[in-house]
Amino acid sequence: MEHAAARWRMLAILFIARTAMAFQFQMVGALSPLFVTTYGVGLADIGLLVGLYFAPGIVIALPGGSLSARFGDKRLLVLGSALMLAGGALALLVDGFAGQIAARLIAGVGGVMLNVIGTKAVADWFAGREISTAMAIYINSWPFGIALALAVLPGVAALGGLDWALGSSAALAALGLGLLLGLFRAAPQAAGGALPAGWPHGARRTGLVAAALIWAFVNAALILAFSFGPALLTQRGLPLVAASGLTSLSLWMLALCAPFGGILADRTGARDGVILCGLAVFGAGLISIRIGLPPAPGFALIGIGTGLCAGPIMTLPAAVLDPATRALGMGLFFTLYYAVTLSGPVLGGWLAALTGSAAGSFDAAVVLIGLCVLLLLLVRRIIAAGPHDRPA
Incomplete structure (x- = not known):
């Protein structure tokens, strides 16, 4: 106890x-x-x-x-x-x-x-x-x-x-x-130990990179939404306190929904279906805000969609890596994640400055969600083909 x-x-x-x-x-x-x-x-x-x-x-x-x-x-x-x-x-x-x-x-x-x-x-x-x-x-x-x-x-x-x-x-x-x-x-049982030798190769590495980009693009799109949401809503005439409060709705919904996405994927066995459903809901929220619909439902949809797909997406690396390459593979996974999430807000800010409106960052977020769908299809194909390659 x-x-x-x-x-x-x-x-x-x-x-x-x-x-x-x-x-x-x-x-x-x-x-x-x-x-x-x-x-x-x-x-x-x-x-x-x-x-x-x-x-x-x-x-x-x-x-x-x-x-x-x-x-x-x-x-x-x-x-x-x-x-x-x-x-x-x-x-x-x-x-x-x-x-x-x-x-x-x-x-x-x-x-x-x-x-x-x-x-x-x-x-x-x-x-x-x-x-x-x-x-x-x-x-x-x-x-x-x-x-x-x-x-x-x-x-x-x-x-x-x-x-x-x-x-x-x-x-x-x-x-x-x-x-x-x-x-x-x-933790008492925490152990160090040497890192496994070798990197993922061939299809494993391709699948890992695709999985990392899915997670990175989803997070970059979310960062664009909640980072530039207050600026977009204030440009449309809302006071800053109200704009930030509405934008925060996406994060509260994400916090509430995240555990249920993983439970749903585990119990139904339809991991990729749950991911696609979450991406669709996310994208619908982005588009509704972009075209000027009431922002509260749009930010709620962003949070619900992200919550549905977050847990299942994080199971993708384990599906394409074997135990011998998992530690270094996950290091590569997070390196790609940070590289993309660094460039995402910079791109969003550049687009907002180019177009003269923070709405440009929401356009970028919609494109990123669309790319996630294509990358998921690639990961599905690699997983279905099986681990035919071996680390060198």
């Missing part, structure tokens, strides 16, 4: 720390009109600032497992949370936009480290014991933190200005750091 209680305490700590990461990530999107007026920048610059949070993942994701084995989960989690706090504090202190870029990169290094090592820590604590439930809870800290930022930060800024909003993000990072430093401990 004591060990079971410890597992759930560690999960709660990691949930709070990762919520702080999501809150910090979404800070720029939630406050984008204030960043524009305060620093005299355009939507393309906002897209760059949003995407920079993921930039360190291109370098950190791949060696994350080996770093954990060498230095231990707690040290890296504390370091990651401390870097998030340092970046948050720097954002509060600097005056120019260049300083915000530096602060964003520092916080992003910490956020990526926390995300990669935190996922491993959850797996260590819950291996063979309710791991699906634990992972669903842990993953939901992301939409929860983003929705919290959208709901809270504009109101805080309305009361005390941009500095108060930046300070609240740093304070939440400090809470996560304190919990990790004082209460977190690694």
Whole structure:
């Protein structure tokens, strides 16, 4: 009983720390009109600032497992949370936009480290014991933190200005750091060990890249929707607080629906059908907002669709990788994920600046969802063909 209680305490700590990461990530999107007026920048610059949070993942994701084995989960989690706090504090202190870029990169290094090592820590604590439930809870800290930022930060800024909003993000990072430093401990059975030799080859590698791009494109489309949603709605005449609140509806619905997508796929055996259904609902929500229909149903559809397909999509890598290449394969999976999610907001901001409207970012999101359908068909074909190739 004591060990079971410890597992759930560690999960709660990691949930709070990762919520702080999501809150910090979404800070720029939630406050984008204030960043524009305060620093005299355009939507393309906002897209760059949003995407920079993921930039360190291109370098950190791949060696994350080996770093954990060498230095231990707690040290890296504390370091990651401390870097998030340092970046948050720097954002509060600097005056120019260049300083915000530096602060964003520092916080992003910490956020990526926390995300990669935190996922491993959850797996260590819950291996063979309710791991699906634990992972669903842990993953939901992301939409929860983003929705919290959208709901809270504009109101805080309305009361005390941009500095108060930046300070609240740093304070939440400090809470996560304190919990990790004082209460977190690694799972007793957590083991390091050498990484398996060899990479996935042939059809396995192609299937892995396709699966990674599906997950990356879905996340990039979601980031475009909730990062530029407030800007689009304010351009259409809504106040910032109302625009952010409506945009946050997508994240609340995602947090509510995510566990059910995995349950539905498991019980029906129709994983790909659930993914396609989720993508269709997601795309319908994007299009309805783009053409000017009432935004509340559109953002709700975005959240429901993402929630339906998120869990089943994350089963695709295991379906195309064998045990000997799974560790390095997953490192490649997350490297591609971070590369795409870095470029997605930058592309959305560029399109918004080119068209003169944040609606351009929603056009990009619709295209990404369409590409996911084509990539899923490729993964289905590779899985159906079977593992004919072998690692070299």
